[in-house]
Amino acid sequence: MNAIIISDLHIGSAYFQRRDFEGFLHHLAEDRTLILNGDIVDCPYEAMQKADQQVIDRLQQISQQQPVVWIRGNHDNGYLAKILGTAEVIRSYSIGNRLFITHGDDFDHIMPRSRFFIKAFKWMHAMRVRLGARPVHVAQYAKKWAALYRVLRKNVMLNAVDCAAENGFDAVVCGHTHFAEDLVFKGIRYINTGAWTEAPMYFLQVTPDSLELKKAESAF
C-alpha cells in the first residue's frame, strides 16, 4: 500500500499553513491513499472563511478520485457529519501489522486531566499575543516550556508504544503533540507527524516496504 499520512492541519486556525498545504495537495500522487490523522479542522462549530472552506472542498474532491481516510482528532468532534459520504471517518486505521494509525488524544492521559491548567495557559498565551508578542499557535508557544512539553510528548509516545506492542504492531503513528519525531522505543517504531500550524511541516510516506517521515517542502 502506498499512503501519505498527515495530521493536525487545524484548517480554520489563523496559523494553518494554507498555501503550503494547497501546494502539497497539488503535488499529491493519485495512486496514494491520503490519511488525515486528526485535528483536520480547528473548530467544528465556527463558520470557516472562504479560503479555508475551499481547502475542505478540495479534500472532498480528492476523496472522489482516490481513497481518503479521515481519522477523528479531538478538534474534529462534531464536524464529521459534513464530510460523511466522501471520506471514510474512523478512530484508527491500520496497515497490516506494520502500522497502527490514530490521532493520539486517546494516549494523552495528562491534558484531559489538566483542563484548568490548559485553560489558564491558553488564556495567558492569548493575552501575550494581545499585548504584542509574536502570534504563534499555542502549541508552538508551549514548546518554550521544554520540560513540561517533553512530559506531554513522552506520555503520548509511551502509551502509543504500549498499545502497538499489545496489539502486535511494528510501528505506530500519531499527531496531537504538534511535535514531529521518529524513534524506536521497546522495539516499536513511534512516528509523530507534527502539525501544519508551524513550519517545517511533515508527512509520513508509506510504501510497501518503508515508512519515511519527510518535510513537506520535499514533496513540491
Ligand SMILES: [Mn+2]
Ligand atoms: Mn492538534
